[in-house]
Amino acid sequence: MLENSNATANLAVKDLAKARTFYEGTLGLKQVDEMGGELVVYKSGDTVINVYHSQFAGTNKATAVTWMVGDEIEPIVKSLKSKGVAFEHYEMPGLSLNGDIHVGDGMKIAWFKDPDGNILSLVG
Numbered sequence: 001m002l003e004n005s006n007a008t009a010n011l012a013v014k015d016l017a018k019a020r021t022f023y024e025g026t027l028g029l030k031q032v033d034e035m036g037g038e039l040v041v042y043k044s045g046d047t048v049i050n051v052y053h054s055q056f057a058g059t060n061k062a063t064a065v066t067w068m069v070g071d072e073i074e075p076i077v078k079s080l081k082s083k084g085v086a087f088e089h090y091e092m093p094g095l096s097l098n099g100d101i102h103v104g105d106g107m108k109i110a111w112f113k114d115p116d117g118n119i120l121s122l123v124g
Contacts, residue, residue, distance in 0.1 A: 007047070009049045009050070010050045010052065011064055011065065011118050012052060012056050013051055013054070013116045014053070016037070016052075016053050019116070023040075023114070026085060029042035029043065029044055029049065032048065038052060045067075049065060058116040058117035064119055067121070067122050067123070081100065086112065087111065090111065095107075095109070107124070108123070109121055109124070
């Protein structure tokens with residue numbers, strides 16, 4: 001039923017101006033739409049990410065968005081770190097930590113948070 005439909009990530013934030021600084025300035029996403037000062041839509045690859053104001057921002061304790069970056073994971077992590085992004089380190093079965101990148105089972109993954117605590121990840 002939905003296998004041919006695109007999906008959109010939705011990220012709740014408390015301060016839309018602060019979120020803009022992070023998503024545009026730090027992550028380099030381009031705004032493609034805005035709705036009533038309460039929602040900003042960003043282009044990311046062939047998809048979009050909705051960043052919207054909500055009183056429930058920061059309550060999700062699981063990964064909210066994952067970018068599939070392939071072999072670019074190391075330079076992207078380095079670039080984000082140079083912009084002040086702090087990476088999360090988790091105890092994950094089958095994965096070991098190599099710097100800020102978890103490695104194992106043919107996969108590389110790095111987790112970080114936006115200013116509201118939304119958990120974001122890069123997978124290589």
